[in-house]
Amino acid sequence: MEKITEQILQRRMHGLYLSRKCGDITQLSHELLGLHCWFHRNVAFSALIRGADLTDWKTSLTKTWIHHALHGVVLDDLPTLLAIHSGGWRWGERYKEIADKVISLMEDGVYSRAEMRLIFAGEYDSQTIDSAFSPWGGVFCELARLGKVAFRDMTSRDFDLIDAEPTRTFHEVLPELFRKYIAAYGPATLSDAAWFFGLWKERKKELSILNLDEFAQFEHHKNIYYYIDDNEDMGDIPELTLLSGFDPLIVSYADRSAVLAPEYKSAVITRSGICLPTIAVNGQVAGLWNIKKSGATVEFFTAQPKRIQDAAYNLADNIYWQTRDQL
Secondary structure (H helix, E strand, O other): OOHHHHHHHHHHHHHOOOOOOOOOHHHHHHHOOOEEOOOOHHHHHHHHHOOOOOOOHHHHOEEEEEOOEEEEEOHHHHHHHHHHHOOOOOOOHHHHHHHHHHHHHHHOOOOOHHHHHHHHOOOOOHHHHHHHOOOOOHHHHHHHHOOOEEEOOOOOOOEEEOOOOOOOOHHHHHHHHHHHHHHHHOOEOHHHHHHHHOOOHHHHHHHHHOOHHHOEEEEEOOEEEEEOOOOOOOOOOOOEEEEOOOOHHHHOOOOOOOOOOHHHHHHHEOOOOOEOOEEEEOOEEEEEEEEEOOEEEEEEOOOOOHHHHHHHHHHHHHHHHHHOOOO
16 A cells, blocks of 8 residues: 555545544534435444444434435434535426425424325325335425425434525535534545535535645545644554445545555445445555344454454444444
C-alpha cells in the first residue's frame, strides 16, 4: 500500500469511528451525517462495530430519505440535512394530488403504504398506483424530502407525520455540512462530497461557492484531497475490522479504490447496487461476513492466517448474539 493511501485510510478510519469508539448511536449518526439503512440491520451492525449499544436504537433515530438513500438520522438534524435538496414539489400535479390525500389520511390515522394502495385503487389506474406507492419510495420519498413524513421507526414499513421542513437554503447549510463531512470522512475530494450529498451533474458545480482555504489539502493522483488538520492522534489502522452493509468507509466516496480493490467489487456490490457487509484486513476489504438465522458467516476472498479467520468469526458471532432479538 502506498504511504499516502495508508495515511488517507488512517484518517478516514479514525473519523468514521473504525479505529476508536463512539458509545452513543445518536452522536454517531450526528457526526456521520446519518447511518445508511437501506436495510435497517445495517444501522445495528454499524453501531455495534463502532462501539455504540442498541438501547432504544429503533426509535432514537429517524429512518428517512436524505442525500440519495435511506438513513437513520437524528430528528433535530433533519431540517439542515434536507436543505441540501430543498424546494417545492418536483413530481407533477397528479402525484401532488395523491400526496395531499396521503397527508389527510395520515392525519386520520392511516399510516400503511399497503392500506393506502387499497384506498386509492378505485381512483387511479394501476400504473399510477404502482408509481405513487412504490416500495422504493414513491410519494413518500418526495414527502420525506420535504420534511413531512418519515418511517414510524427503524424497522417499521409504516409512516408517521413529522415536522422537519428545512428553514434554511442550500447555500446557507452547505458550508456547515461540507465541514462536517470533511471532519468525519476526510481526506476527501469535491467529487467525493458531491457523491455523498447526491449532487449530480450540474449541481456538483455548486460546491464552487465553498471557501476551501480553511481546510488542509494535498494532491494525490491528480486529485485534491481536503481534511481538517487538528493535530489529533489518528491511531493505527486496525488489523481486522468488520464493516456494515453500505458501510460509510465504502459507499461515501466517488473513488473507492483506497479500500475496495477492483477485483472484489462485484463480490461486494451486487448488480442491484446492494453493498454487502465486509471484512477489512489492514484497511483493505478482504472478505464478506453476515448474520443468518443459524448464526454468523465469514468468507475471505484469499487465504488468511487462522488467527485472522478466528478473530473475524468471533467478531461476527458477537454481533449475532447482540442482535439476535433486535432485528
